[in-house]
Amino acid sequence: MIELKDESPPGNGRRGFLKRLLAGIFSAVLGLVPLGAGLTVLLDPLRRKAGSDDAVPVTSLDALPEDGVPHKFPVLATRTDAWNKFTQVPVGAVYLRRLSGGKLQAFNVVCPHAGCFVDFDAEKGGFLCPCHNSTFTVDGKIADRSSPSPRALDSLEVEVRDGGQVWVKFRNFRAGHAEKIPVA
Numbered sequence: 001m002i003e004l005k006d007e008s009p010p011g012n013g014r015r016g017f018l019k020r021l022l023a024g025i026f027s028a029v030l031g032l033v034p035l036g037a038g039l040t041v042l043l044d045p046l047r048r049k050a051g052s053d054d055a056v057p058v059t060s061l062d063a064l065p066e067d068g069v070p071h072k073f074p075v076l077a078t079r080t081d082a083w084n085k086f087t088q089v090p091v092g093a094v095y096l097r098r099l100s101g102g103k104l105q106a107f108n109v110v111c112p113h114a115g116c117f118v119d120f121d122a123e124k125g126g127f128l129c130p131c132h133n134s135t136f137t138v139d140g141k142i143a144d145r146s147s148p149s150p151r152a153l154d155s156l157e158v159e160v161r162d163g164g165q166v167w168v169k170f171r172n173f174r175a176g177h178a179e180k181i182p183v184a
């Protein structure tokens with residue numbers, strides 16, 4: 001019978017094992033770096049989707065008379081889902097008002113009660129929701145306390161850029177709540 005002898009100096013076995021373990025951990029860590037970079041590229045469209053609700057140009061200032069009467073405009077935006085990009089798709093609509101002194105107001109057209117589109121009634125000088133008769137003043141406040149809407153019309157951030165383009169930070173908010181809760 002042949003006996004195999006361990007001819008390595010005492011302690012070498014454990015040291016060798018530790019070296020191999022450390023080498024293994026080092027290689028694993030090095031392998032994670034390209035994996036992380038690859039995932040970042042792969043998931044990039046998802047990250048861009050999260051930021052897709054930035055301000056968009058809606059119209060030119062010239063299209064808004066300075067009389068405070070609201071005018072309705074569609075909102076077009078570029079949307080990116082996981083791996084596709086859609087340019088200039090309709091994402092909603094807004095009412096824009098231009099007041100004297102150059103001040104602008106923007107409202108989402110969606111009624112905060114249950115999501116119908118409100119109309120502007122020029123004769124009455126206010127907004128009316130045709131679904132359950134919520135009424136709003138021209139500046140978006142609830143006009144009649146018996147209105148079922150739990151809050152005023154949803155105002156939006158609006159500004160003039162590029163020497164005359166009206167940009168709106170378009171958002172949708174959850175219907176049926178007293179607070180404005182943005183829809184993700």
Ligand code: FES
Nearest residue numbers: 111113114129132
């Ligand atoms: S959805 Fe507007 S009043 Fe109900």
